[in-house]
Amino acid sequence: MNPQICNLDQLKAMTGDDVGIMKEFIKMYLKDTPVLEQKIIEAKERAQYIGEDGVAWCCHKIAPQLSYMGMNECHELVKNIESKLKSLEGASFPELDAELAQIHDYCAKSYIELNAFMDSN
Numbered sequence: 001m002n003p004q005i006c007n008l009d010q011l012k013a014m015t016g017d018d019v020g021i022m023k024e025f026i027k028m029y030l031k032d033t034p035v036l037e038q039k040i041i042e043a044k045e046r047a048q049y050i051g052e053d054g055v056a057w058c059c060h061k062i063a064p065q066l067s068y069m070g071m072n073e074c075h076e077l078v079k080n081i082e083s084k085l086k087s088l089e090g091a092s093f094p095e096l097d098a099e100l101a102q103i104h105d106y107c108a109k110s111y112i113e114l115n116a117f118m119d120s121n
Contacts, residue, residue, distance in 0.1 A: 005109040007070030008117070014068070019121050026114050029065050036062040037107055044100060049085045049092055055100075056085040066106075069114065074106035 008022065015021040040058040048054040059082040066075040077099055084093055 004113065005071060005074070005106055006113050006117075007072070010070050011068055023118060023121065025068055026118060029069055030111060030114060030118075033062060033065055033107055034111075036065075037104060040100060040103070044096070047092070049088070050090045054085070054090075055096075056082045059085075069110060071106060071110060074103060074110075077103060077106075 011022050011025055015025070036058055039053060040055055040062070043049070043053060043055045043058055050056045059078040063075055063078050063082070066078060081096065081099055081103075085091075085096075
């Protein structure tokens with residue numbers, strides 16, 4: 001069995017364990033995160049690593065949503081990418097493609113988990 005990607009304990013604490021409010025946060029995540037993922041891909045293709053709509057900016061925007069869903073490993077990954085790109089002042093780094101692929105994998109799995117949560121609650 002695959003390990004869970006999402007840990008909704010933080011979301012439960014934030015919402016007072018109110019399933020209705022939790023579902024609203026999850027709906028926002030399911031709506032907004034794929035858009036931000038696509039923006040990351042497009043920014044990478046343009047070699048725009050920093051600045052508005054750059055990879056680092058998009059990572060900064062997606063990070064809180066990952067945190068709310070308890071995706072700690074993915075959250076750390078995007079924060080590290082953001083930090084690396086800013087420290088490199090707009091240059092890329094060799095591991096970027098692999099790390100972006102990891103983010104995509106985490107997110108794809110989270111969509112499945114969160115849709116299942118939505119369907120069962």
